[in-house]
Amino acid sequence: MRIVVDLNRCEGYAQCAFLAPDVFVMHGQEALMYDPGPGEERSEQVLRAAAACPVQAITVEGEVLSDVR
Amino acid sequence: MSAETALRDFRRRGRVVVVGASLAGLRGAEALRAGGFTGSLTVVGDEAREPYDRPPLSKQVLLGRTAADATTLPRRHGLDVRWRLGVAATGLNLAERRVSLADGDEIEYDRLLIATGARARPWFREAEAALDGVFVLRTADDAAWLNRRLAAGPRRVLVVGAGFTGSEIASACRERGLEVTVVERGPAPLVGALGGVVGAVAARLQRAHGVDLRCGVTVTSLEGDAAGRLRRAHLSDGSTLDAEVAVVGLGAVRNTEWLAGSGLAAGPRGVACDAGCRAFDVHGIVTDDVFVAGDVARSPHPLFGYQFLSLEHWGNAVEQAEIAAHNMISSGLARRPHLWVPAFWSAQFGINIKSIGVPPMGEEIVVTQGALEEDRFVVTYGFQGRVIAAVAFDQARWIDFYRRLIESAAPFPPDFPNVDRRAGGTRPVPADFPDPSLPSHGPTVTLSGYSPSERRLQFTPARA
Numbered sequence A: 001m002r003i004v005v006d007l008n009r010c011e012g013y014a015q016c017a018f019l020a021p022d023v024f025v026m027h028g029q030e031a032l033m034y035d036p037g038p039g040e041e042r043s044e045q046v047l048r049a050a051a052a053c054p055v056q057a058i059t060v061e062g063e064v065l066s067d068v069r
Numbered sequence B: 001m002s003a004e005t006a007l008r009d010f011r012r013r014g015r016v017v018v019v020g021a022s023l024a025g026l027r028g029a030e031a032l033r034a035g036g037f038t039g040s041l042t043v044v045g046d047e048a049r050e051p052y053d054r055p056p057l058s059k060q061v062l063l064g065r066t067a068a069d070a071t072t073l074p075r076r077h078g079l080d081v082r083w084r085l086g087v088a089a090t091g092l093n094l095a096e097r098r099v100s101l102a103d104g105d106e107i108e109y110d111r112l113l114i115a116t117g118a119r120a121r122p123w124f125r126e127a128e129a130a131l132d133g134v135f136v137l138r139t140a141d142d143a144a145w146l147n148r149r150l151a152a153g154p155r156r157v158l159v160v161g162a163g164f165t166g167s168e169i170a171s172a173c174r175e176r177g178l179e180v181t182v183v184e185r186g187p188a189p190l191v192g193a194l195g196g197v198v199g200a201v202a203a204r205l206q207r208a209h210g211v212d213l214r215c216g217v218t219v220t221s222l223e224g225d226a227a228g229r230l231r232r233a234h235l236s237d238g239s240t241l242d243a244e245v246a247v248v249g250l251g252a253v254r255n256t257e258w259l260a261g262s263g264l265a266a267g268p269r270g271v272a273c274d275a276g277c278r279a280f281d282v283h284g285i286v287t288d289d290v291f292v293a294g295d296v297a298r299s300p301h302p303l304f305g306y307q308f309l310s311l312e313h314w315g316n317a318v319e320q321a322e323i324a325a326h327n328m329i330s331s332g333l334a335r336r337p338h339l340w341v342p343a344f345w346s347a348q349f350g351i352n353i354k355s356i357g358v359p360p361m362g363e364e365i366v367v368t369q370g371a372l373e374e375d376r377f378v379v380t381y382g383f384q385g386r387v388i389a390a391v392a393f394d395q396a397r398w399i400d401f402y403r404r405l406i407e408s409a410a411p412f413p414p415d416f417p418n419v420d421r422r423a424g425g426t427r428p429v430p431a432d433f434p435d436p437s438l439p440s441h442g443p444t445v446t447l448s449g450y451s452p453s454e455r456r457l458q459f460t461p462a463r464a
């Protein structure tokens, strides 16, 4: 699957790293380094992480991308 | 046909061509569909790959954690686009509304979105740039080659230029245990983008992580052996440096050559457009069917004295593409201005760097949170008595607060009670940017146009 994180929005809360540790890894205190192409077997984890992100920074393939304001 | 009917008709069965199939091109195409455009939509890109994300290329990818071809951007389900990948646009005919392609094809449009971004500035001597071991980093292929070379364990890597990309590359090299020398013409890393005060912190970080950082020095030539492999570099201080790999991080060049002679206001600094993303022609008259977004665009921003900003920022490509798409399918008062406050991030040496506003406009700087020595702080930049920018090291969650200060032109130095200001950091000092008229590859924001502070570039009429 394909994901992208808007790292302008990300505030380094690390909820994603807690819920999907194979995909989202904190680098130092708050820099997020994630796997942009995790295997399908991780999709449940990834979706849970995306939903838990307090600033909705994680976009997963197939979800509505641009919230048209 | 009234303008409203024409617009409705265009939205239903018009023809849109997007040139540039990367972040801005993809997000623009998606926003057109999301906004209800049902006509034909063609996206032309000279790279053979589907749109992919670049920021990981100098981070996860160079650490060997992510494959260079694994950063493909996610897309909306069922995005209805005719992709023309692996073929470059070579010309634009404004009068006949036609884009010509390298394979001889021509595509007609009713509205055009230009999103051709930028490319890495190559090493200035072609023969030296062609040496085996000399790299730039802009595309997924660049990252794949460089990563392979780093994995082979070169004895020393030379990074030419300590802007963001160069600094991130140096960081990745150190994390891989490689010896790395960074050669920077300015007095410190990141100095063009963040100024000397923060630059000094960046310099200390690099050295603390074992980077052999040499500032105030330039690389004058690269030398290869008989087999055409890079062997050493010659520096302006007379020294030489043995290195098997050199990465040239001398900034980016806008991809506007294909627009030469088209009649658009396009040049090395990008394509000029209004705040509604509509391109200007060479006479400074705004077009109504050609739009621009992303790294290739430069547009005026009221918060920053209506100067033209060229932003090499991920977030700008996203926001501007969405505004451009909206305006392409809207008319008159329904159109929106691109008033996004510039923002970007960088991750290097384990630190999360975030910037908001336009630091290079800053005259003075004050530490508003934390302390420079602790590598955890926020500095605020002031311009003519108001807050113009802020930069945070490992303090990401504060950036939004500072964005609001910038948007409301809050007074500088800021005076708020609830932040952990400490002794020593409270007095503004000069932000210490290098003279903007000197050549620099550091800044990711370039200002041009009207400026009350005379921080402007010279007007050079283009030969048509």
Ligand SMILES: Cc1cc2nc3c(=O)[nH]c(=O)nc-3n(C[C@H](O)[C@H](O)[C@H](O)COP(=O)(O)OP(=O)(O)OC[C@H]3O[C@@H](n4cnc5c(N)ncnc54)[C@H](O)[C@@H]3O)c2cc1C
Pocket (backbone or CB within 6 Å): B019, B020, B021, B022, B023, B024, B025, B044, B045, B046, B047, B053, B054, B055, B056, B057, B058, B087, B088, B089, B090, B115, B116, B117, B118, B119, B137, B138, B139, B165, B255, B258, B293, B294, B295, B296, B311, B312, B313, B314, B315, B317, B343, B344, B345, B346, B347
């Ligand atoms: C290594 C690296 C790290 C980065 N890290 C960060 C970061 O940490 N934070 C941040 O905010 N930003 C970062 N950026 C910047 C960010 O990636 C860019 O701002 C963003 O890619 C701009 O998107 P764009 O679509 O406008 O342009 P581009 O991504 O440059 O895409 C333009 C596309 O158009 C194509 N093209 C060019 N000419 C033609 C033509 N004539 N015909 C057809 N196609 C053409 C190009 O090949 C390219 O595919 C980084 C960039 C790089 C290279």
Ligand code: SF4
Pocket (backbone or CB within 6 Å): A005, A009, A010, A011, A012, A013, A014, A015, A016, A017, A024, A032, A052, A053, A054, A055, A056, A057, A058
């Ligand atoms: S949960 Fe969201 S804000 Fe927190 S680190 Fe992950 S992406 Fe960033």
